[in-house]
Amino acid sequence: MNQDLPPYIDGRDVDKALSLWHSGQVVAIPTETVYGLAADACNGEAVAQIYATKARPRFNPLIVHVANIAMAKRYVIWTTEAERLAAEFWPGPLTLVLRRKDNCPLSELVSAGGETVALRMPAHPLTRHLLETFDGGLAAPSANRSGRISPTSAAHVQAEFGATIPLVIDGGICTVGLESTVLDLSTSTPVILRPGGITRAMLSPFLPRLGETVTGGTLKSPGMLESHYAPGIPVRLNVTEVATDEALLAFGRDVPPGSAHMLNLSPDGTLTKAAANLFSYLRLLDDTRYRAIAVMPIPNEGIGEAINDRLRRAAAPR
Numbered sequence: 001m002n003q004d005l006p007p008y009i010d011g012r013d014v015d016k017a018l019s020l021w022h023s024g025q026v027v028a029i030p031t032e033t034v035y036g037l038a039a040d041a042c043n044g045e046a047v048a049q050i051y052a053t054k055a056r057p058r059f060n061p062l063i064v065h066v067a068n069i070a071m072a073k074r075y076v077i078w079t080t081e082a083e084r085l086a087a088e089f090w091p092g093p094l095t096l097v098l099r100r101k102d103n104c105p106l107s108e109l110v111s112a113g114g115e116t117v118a119l120r121m122p123a124h125p126l127t128r129h130l131l132e133t134f135d136g137g138l139a140a141p142s143a144n145r146s147g148r149i150s151p152t153s154a155a156h157v158q159a160e161f162g163a164t165i166p167l168v169i170d171g172g173i174c175t176v177g178l179e180s181t182v183l184d185l186s187t188s189t190p191v192i193l194r195p196g197g198i199t200r201a202m203l204s205p206f207l208p209r210l211g212e213t214v215t216g217g218t219l220k221s222p223g224m225l226e227s228h229y230a231p232g233i234p235v236r237l238n239v240t241e242v243a244t245d246e247a248l249l250a251f252g253r254d255v256p257p258g259s260a261h262m263l264n265l266s267p268d269g270t271l272t273k274a275a276a277n278l279f280s281y282l283r284l285l286d287d288t289r290y291r292a293i294a295v296m297p298i299p300n301e302g303i304g305e306a307i308n309d310r311l312r313r314a315a316a317p318r
């Protein structure tokens with residue numbers, strides 16, 4: 001099965017990575033930009049495990065890596081601009097933000113609950129082989145703990161995560177060593193959200209309407225963009241009692257009785273499970289039949305920090 005691999009690729013690593021992804025685990029992979037912490041983008045708990053591993057205090061949206069354009073089309077509404085740019089710059093360090101398709105199978109966590117998803121086809125031959133063989137998108141942010149420098153070698157990743165992730169695949173030193181350019185094609189005027197190796201000058205011949213670049217200082221954290229999901233009805237946090245006209249977002253075993261409707265993020269109290277269910281359950285409970293969404297306390301440890309960050313912003317006055 002792996003006989004066509006370039007000689008420096010270890011087929012056993014490929015088989016091991018595929019079986020880890022199929023069982024919902026995180027594997028570090030090389031790309032031409034930086035090393036990534038990769039998991040099955042369609043498996044919510046696996047994606048939650050990425051945030052937990054990185055100790056990210058927020059659900060920033062994640063880039064989904066695809067093997068080819070056909071795979072991209074499974075997930076997003078593909079546009080003529082996307083077609084033109086992908087023909088020119090894929091595989092390579094250009095990430096395209098596009099609208100999710102109806103019934104998109106990707107976890108809502110990769111979009112941080114929003115309507116868009118960032119896609120990229122990486123150029124690294126080993127990672128392309130992994131994506132083709134896995135035959136599904138891999139969510140992969142840079143393989144560093146939140147706030148630390150992006151890794152450009154397998155040794156960097158080993159030093160950062162060696163003990164906590166089951167496999168780091170060594171694909172050599174990253175040839176680009178700088179993160180991809182992120183281009184938002186989901187709005188009427190395309191905008192560069194993160195400058196990178198594919199420059200504005202390279203993009204503009206393909207995009208007559210390219211807007212002003214939104215750089216660091218002015219860019220709102222993606223988790224805060226209006227496009228990201230905020231419930232229409234009030235949200236009440238840390239409840240221990242619930243009213244009969246409220247919908248209850250529960251966590252764990254000791255669920256207060258009497259709500260109009262109840263969904264439990266994780267009856268057995270698993271935080272990665274709660275993270276995987278968070279956005280879809282908020283949507284399901286966001287119904288004007290209820291006066292508010294009442295949310296039980298979520299432990300503020302590990303990925304619970306990102307869950308509580310999201311809930312606090314959902315509950316903030318608008």
Ligand code: AMP
Pocket residue numbers: 060061062063097110111114116117118140141142179182193194222
């Ligand atoms: P990293 O997690 O370090 O690989 O960085 C990913 C970058 O892509 C971050 O700057 C994210 O904000 C950005 N990004 C990912 N998905 C989206 C999206 N759906 N909309 C806007 N920006 C995104």
Ligand code: MG
Pocket residue numbers: 141142150
């Ligand atoms: Mg990063």
